[in-house]
Amino acid sequence: MMTTHTRRLYVAYGPNGAVGSIREVDDGSWAVTMSGAEAPIGQYPSLDIAKNALTSHLRPGSARPEFREH
Template identity: 55%
Template sequence: MSTTETHHTLWVAYGPSGVVGSIRKDEDGYTVTMAGADTTAGTYPTMEVAKSALHSRMTPGSDWPQFREH
């Protein structure tokens, strides 16, 4: 019997007024979900691309969010 261990990592993105979204790492890549959304905004091959994708979905002119691992 073999066991497969899956690690999921979560980063929460914070803007000036609170949480704006999150990025979850799993075997498929880095999945972006915006705060309050019912669906994901996509899965990306790297963390940097996912961060850029999340930022691009924020209000135009928004500062870069702060990402904290949870």
């Protein structure tokens, strides 16, 4: 029997569109990439921590983005 694992992807949306993404990687951690960046800013052990990390990289005073699973 073959087992497949679907990795999850979340896109963060601010008032002007997508601001970044969070994707599940092989070891169960989450990689955060800001829009326009070529490489992730880091990997985090949980989705909640990854969401906080992405939010902390936005401009000061920015509202928390809306995260949508894709």
